[in-house]
Amino acid sequence: METPVLEIAVHWARPVDEPSMRVHLDDAEQIRYDRFLRAEDKARFVTGRTLARTALAEATGLPPEEIRFSTDCEHCGGTHGKPRLPGRGVHFSLSHSGGLVVLALSRGAGAAEVGVDVERESDRDIDSIADMVLAAPEREVLAALPPGERRRAFHAYWSRKEALLKATGHGLAAPMSAIHVSAPAAPAEVLAWEGEAAVPTARLADLSPGPGYAASVAALTTRPLAVTVAGPPPPD
Numbered sequence: 001m002e003t004p005v006l007e008i009a010v011h012w013a014r015p016v017d018e019p020s021m022r023v024h025l026d027d028a029e030q031i032r033y034d035r036f037l038r039a040e041d042k043a044r045f046v047t048g049r050t051l052a053r054t055a056l057a058e059a060t061g062l063p064p065e066e067i068r069f070s071t072d073c074e075h076c077g078g079t080h081g082k083p084r085l086p087g088r089g090v091h092f093s094l095s096h097s098g099g100l101v102v103l104a105l106s107r108g109a110g111a112a113e114v115g116v117d118v119e120r121e122s123d124r125d126i127d128s129i130a131d132m133v134l135a136a137p138e139r140e141v142l143a144a145l146p147p148g149e150r151r152r153a154f155h156a157y158w159s160r161k162e163a164l165l166k167a168t169g170h171g172l173a174a175p176m177s178a179i180h181v182s183a184p185a186a187p188a189e190v191l192a193w194e195g196e197a198a199v200p201t202a203r204l205a206d207l208s209p210g211p212g213y214a215a216s217v218a219a220l221t222t223r224p225l226a227v228t229v230a231g232p233p234p235p236d
Contacts, residue, residue, distance in 0.1 A: 005226040006112055006219055010207060011103045012233040013051050015043035015096065021050045024065050044096040051103045052083065052094055055230075059107050060088050082115075082169055093166050093217075100209055100233055104217045112223075115166030117159045118207075118215040126154045133158055135180040135192075155214035156184035160204055163218040164190065170197045188216060209233050 017039065025033060029049060036042045053064040060067075069083040082093060090107040091114050098120030106114045130139055138157055145153055161176045168174070174197035181204065182189040188204035201222045207215035210233050219225055 004110070004223055006106065006110065006203070006221045006223040007108070007226045007228065008114060008205075008217055008219060009055070009105045009107075009228050009230060010116070010217060011051055011055050011105070011230040012209075013047050013101045013103075014099055014234045015040065015047040015101055017043040017046050021046050024053055024067070025049060026068055028071075029069075044101055047101045048094045048096055048103070051101055052092060055103055055105055056085055056088075056090060056092065059090050059105060060085070062088075082166060082171070093163075095162075095166070095215075098213065100213060100215075102207070102209070102215060102233075106219060110221075110223070112219045112221040113167050113169075114220075115163040115168070115218045116207075116215070117162035117166060118209055118213055119155045119159045119162070121151055121155045121212050121214065123151075126150060130154070131177065133161070133176045135177055137180055138183075141183050152214070153184040156206070156216075157181065159214040159216040160188055160206070160218070163204065163216040164202055165197065167202065167218040167220050168197055168199055 033042055033045055053067045056067055057064045070086050071083055089111055091111050092105045093114050093116040095102050095117045097118045100118050102116055102118045104114045104116035106112050134157055142150055142153055160181045161179050165171055165174055178195040180192040182191060188206045190202050199220055202218055202220055203225050204216060204218050205225045205227050207217060209215040
């Protein structure tokens with residue numbers, strides 16, 4: 001018998017900030033929006049919330065103006081957790097970096113917790129943070145790559161791990177270096193995971209955000225992932 005897949009819908013957007021997009025922000029979201037100092041941060045935030053409301057309205061039949069998110073952390077009870085829509089049988093995750101915003105959505109029978117991450121490749125000092133991000137075998141793989149390939153590979157590792165930690169709800173509160181994933185040129189896979197944040201089952205898939213970016217999606221499931229993309233990332 002063929003193993004059933006877990007379907008995940010991925011939606012991309014470019015950050016914009018228009019008055020019509022801020023209409024449906026709740027009070028807490030409006031406060032958070034107002035706290036951002038840079039226009040680009042405001043745009044990424046409001047675009048993410050608009051993208052989520054649009055996709056969730058289609059998935060649930062709720063009007064966008066009635067969608068209210070919970071951000072309670074399942075691990076500590078704080079209000080800094082990933083956005084959720086309780087009681088609707090859907091799981092979703094948001095991420096943004098540079099000029100991209102992305103949403104991953106799992107719904108229906110057998111829907112599972114998901115995490116998505118997009119990272120714009122930067123000139124950050126990889127060597128200085130490798131110990132915090134990479135497991136020892138990953139550092140060996142990175143060191144063996146030609147210098148021109150190391151930045152892309154590092155951000156591939158980063159996006160896979162952050163997607164996993166967003167799926168579990170830990171975010172950056174759990175160490176990335178405890179996770180060992182497959183080499184960037186290989187299909188995305190969790191090879192080992194140590195520590196309290198580890199989960200027994202998780203699946204990974206790389207996304208295609210375009211040049212200069214790395215992106216991945218993760219789900220807490222044993223089923224293979226079937227990722228559908230609602231259009232490629234919009235061009236610059």
